Amino acid sequence: MEVLQRKILPLLTLLSSFLLYYYLNGSRTSHNGCSLLQHSHYWIKSKRIVTPEGIIAGAVEVKGQKITSVLKEKDWHEISKGGHVLEYGEAVVMPGLIDVHAHLDDPGRSDWEGFPSGTKAAAAGGITTLVDMPLNSFPSTVSEETLKLKIKAAEKNIYVDVGFWGGLVPGNAFNSSYLEALLQAGVLGLKSFMCPSGINDFPMTDVSHIKAGLSVLAKFGRPLLVHAEVQLDSTKESDLDGDDPQSYYTYLKSRPPLMEEEAIRQLLTVSKDTSPGGPSEGAHLHVVHLSDASSSLELIEEAKRNGHSITVETCPHYLAFSAEEISEGDTRFKCAPPIRDAANKEKLWEALVIGKIDMLSSDHSPTVPELKLFGDGNFLSAWGGISSLQFVLPVTWSHGRKYGVTLEQMVRWWGEKPAKLAGQQLKGAIAIGSYADIVVWDPDKEFYLDDNYPTFIKHPSISPYLGKRLAGKVFATFLRGNLVYKEGKHARAACGVTILA
Numbered sequence: 327m328e329v330l331q332r333k334i335l336p337l338l339t340l341l342s343s344f345l346l347y348y349y350l351n352g353s354r355t356s357h358n359g360c361s362l363l364q365h366s367h368y369w370i371k372s373k374r375i376v377t378p379e380g381i382i383a384g385a386v387e388v389k390g391q392k393i394t395s396v397l398k399e400k401d402w403h404e405i406s407k408g409g410h411v412l413e414y415g416e417a418v419v420m421p422g423l424i425d426v427h428a429h430l431d432d433p434g435r436s437d438w439e440g441f442p443s444g445t446k447a448a449a450a451g452g453i454t455t456l457v458d459m460p461l462n463s464f465p466s467t468v469s470e471e472t473l474k475l476k477i478k479a480a481e482k483n484i485y486v487d488v489g490f491w492g493g494l495v496p497g498n499a500f501n502s503s504y505l506e507a508l509l510q511a512g513v514l515g516l517k518s519f520m521c522p523s524g525i526n527d528f529p530m531t532d533v534s535h536i537k538a539g540l541s542v543l544a545k546f547g548r549p550l551l552v553h554a555e556v557q558l559d560s561t562k563e564s565d566l567d568g569d570d571p572q573s574y575y576t577y578l579k580s581r582p583p584l585m586e587e588e589a590i591r592q593l594l595t596v597s598k599d600t601s602p603g604g605p606s607e608g609a610h611l612h613v614v615h616l617s618d619a620s621s622s623l624e625l626i627e628e629a630k631r632n633g634h635s636i637t638v639e640t641c642p643h644y645l646a647f648s649a650e651e652i653s654e655g656d657t658r659f660k661c662a663p664p665i666r667d668a669a670n671k672e673k674l675w676e677a678l679v680i681g682k683i684d685m686l687s688s689d690h691s692p693t694v695p696e697l698k699l700f701g702d703g704n705f706l707s708a709w710g711g712i713s714s715l716q717f718v719l720p721v722t723w724s725h726g727r728k729y730g731v732t733l734e735q736m737v738r739w740w741g742e743k744p745a746k747l748a749g750q751q752l753k754g755a756i757a758i759g760s761y762a763d764i765v766v767w768d769p770d771k772e773f774y775l776d777d778n779y780p781t782f783i784k785h786p787s788i789s790p791y792l793g794k795r796l797a798g799k800v801f802a803t804f805l806r807g808n809l810v811y812k813e814g815k816h817a818r819a820a821c822g823v824t825i826l827a
């Protein structure tokens with residue numbers, strides 16, 4: 327008995343004060359494991375909060391899932407007494423990124439990426455909402471049934487919110503009730519390819535399919551996203567006979583800017599249906615991953631001037647890299663449309679900065695390392711797709727700084743515009759009533775993306791960003807009020823939700 331008193335009691339006292347300390351300091355995770363923070367009512371305080379009304383020094387109040395107030399420093403002191411405060415100093419507080427173009431490959435190809443690793447990478451990169459593409463998973467999301475398989479695969483496996491695009495393919499394009507069932511089941515819009523997609527159960531569409539798709543989308547007020555490249559007679563494989571498949575220039579030759587230009591020219595013959603008073607008014611056309619900054623972009627400008635409901639995105643890889651720097655056989659850089667020369671890159675930045683390009687997306691399209699064919703470095707047969715999901719924030723910022731990019735522009739390209747495209751009114755802004763989807767990051771902090779950097783994508787080795795020095799480090803990511811990521815660590819439970827229209 328005396329032993330018990332002398333030895334065990336002090337230990338118990340120590341243990342309970344330890345537990346009490348953690349409880350009071352809020353370092354304990356939430357009871358359901360969704361958050362690394364115990365509080366559900368708190369303030370995020372910083373000198374640089376990016377709001378729709380400009381950058382302010384102040385605090386954002388979060389209660390449950392929503393932002394309940396946004397106050398300037400001078401007004402904050404009075405009201406906040408007693409509340410839990412997360413002090414972030416000079417770090418930037420802005421809306422979590424919305425990536426409207428990611429291939430997460432679940433179900434069916436989770437060896438390529440999958441919902442758990444893809445959404446963990448997103449959270450670590452400051453992305454709080456992803457819209458998953460209908461292809462690269464198996465089966466492709468082209469029907470109500472296949473959407474249900476997506477949703478089932480996502481449930482309890484996603485660390486950020488995930489919405490879905492449905493596929494517009496020749497097999498469903500002229501069957502309006504079938505397409506309506508897919509839209510009613512909750513896809514945020516449709517996606518189609520004007521050239522072979524590289525995926526057998528996702529065949530390409532022509533403008534007649536696209537015209538039919540737009541007329542159905544008009545009833546739902548949702549967009550069609552199009553991969554705008556068409557095959558030309560002049561770019562048949564046979565014309566490349568004798569060209570070195572390990573040379574990036576051979577690949578460039580196989581996909582000239584004219585492929586984009588011609589596709590967009592064709593698209594505009596049907597996007598005019600979306601104009602006010604047109605037969606598909608209410609529908610919207612969105613050109614994904616534009617690479618050609620010359621004629622293709624001019625055509626889109628013309629369509630906008632003529633009242634078509636049309637927008638365009640480009641991706642960080644077209645803004646970060648140029649053909650000149652891609653080494654022989656380095657298929658990490660292979661994507662479609664291809665990364666073009668440095669002069670084109672300059673023009674893309676210019677168009678983005680002045681608003682001719684509306685927004686950014688990752689087009690994260692990973693695969694298994696074997697399909698990148700690093701052994702023989704054949705650009706013509708390796709998988710085309712850039713792995714980038716976790717890095718888009720620092721990549722955009724690091725390269726954008728040279729072009730005078732502002733924090734407000736970062737929010738426009740990665741928050742406001744993509745939220746609008748995906749129909750998410752409660753996302754993409756630090757505003758009262760919006761979801762508390764927030765990223766806290768340091769724009770000045772530089773780092774090497776090396777082995778010491780915590781990466782969460784499934785196959786980091788296939789990403790062309792590995793080994794690069796970047797600026798812009800994510801400290802913390804909040805999703806619907808939950809602190810889901812903090813300095814290399816995720817909340818235990820996968821508490822993202824599926825977003826259905």
Ligand SMILES: NC(=O)N[C@H]1NC(=O)NC1=O
Binds near residue numbers: 711712
């Ligand atoms: N299927 C697929 O992901 N294709 C994508 N990859 C790429 O580089 N461009 C694409 O459209």
Ligand SMILES: [Zn+2]
Binds near residue numbers: 553614615662
């Ligand atoms: Zn594409």
Ligand SMILES: [Zn+2]
Binds near residue numbers: 427429459689691
């Ligand atoms: Zn894609």
